[in-house]
Amino acid sequence: MRGRQLGRAAICLMTVGVTASVTACGAGREAAVAPPRPPTTGDVTAHREADEQAAGKAALDAYSGYLAASRTASRRGDPHAPELSRFLADPLLTRVRMAIRDAKEHGAMRTGTLRSAPTVTAVSLDSDPPTVEIQDCLDATGYRLVYTTDGRAVPGSGGKRYLATATATRYPDGRWLISAGAAHQDQPC
Template identity: 60%
Template sequence: MRARQLSRWTAGLVAVATVGTSTACGNTQETSTTATPERHRPAGAERAAEETAAEKAALAAYSGYLSASRTASRRSDPQEPALTRFLADPLLTRVRFSLRQARQNGAVSAGTLRSEGPTVISMDLDATPPTVEIQDCVDASNYRLIYVADDKVVPGTRGSRHLATATATRYPDGRWRISTGAAHQDQPC
């Protein structure tokens, strides 16, 4: 029974952590928007500036998410203050749950989790709330969980280099936060 629980929480923590430290696998950038009346849509240059600002803010939120996740994972601290600055539910709850599980099992992250350049692959600024989709290629090949008591590697926690995706959402306070993320370990990059 302990082995099954161990497998579940390690897989969850590695998946959550690897979403946060990915590297770009593609440079495809497209914009998708929901049809809205022309009178509500900003004009050409204004729209381009809005899209550029959204892309910049979403990528900054993603970078902050990666940094906060790395810091929290090194201590398995679900209450790391930076998490709430850059993450939102449902991802925030999932990350905190995985960190809590690691802490309860006496494990923390070690090694290097790399992001080689996330890329915006789509955005919908006319949605309620506005969203930006990000793609990254995560290199978790040098990342693992270790037991604090003896520095031994937790079985099954060695990572790989794979595709990761995330959604940045603009909330009513105007801030962009990462609300969903997925590690696609079956898709190497």
């Protein structure tokens, strides 16, 4: 038994010795390699621009998803449609759910087509949390609030073209969600 323990100890020492010599040899070769150069201002700027473009694209995708999800949920009269929380965060999520619930309680729903032409107006990756500001010209001329019983348009609910703004926020899990939005119906576009 004692011979077996000595054999194991000898193997361990030999392994350590070989590892140390290989590491030592490797250290000599690594020292001969030039150290990596620090990034230049151009590299940093290009990387920053790429990050901002990726954030803008992700925010616009979330915004488009928000519009589609809210149209679908409005058409079904479902304020708790799961797709809403895939693209929206509070406080906007609660506002959208309340609007859908109010329309449903009054026997109405949204139908038709809502046209959108969003653009990114600002990207702030250094803010905590990072945000992207979006501006949109919504065309709601073909998007109406109608009574569910007979499909008649609700009086005073005719749509028009107007400016809308939204804020996309990046959450700790990496998702971009629309957290704030405003319809500026007094500002045509």
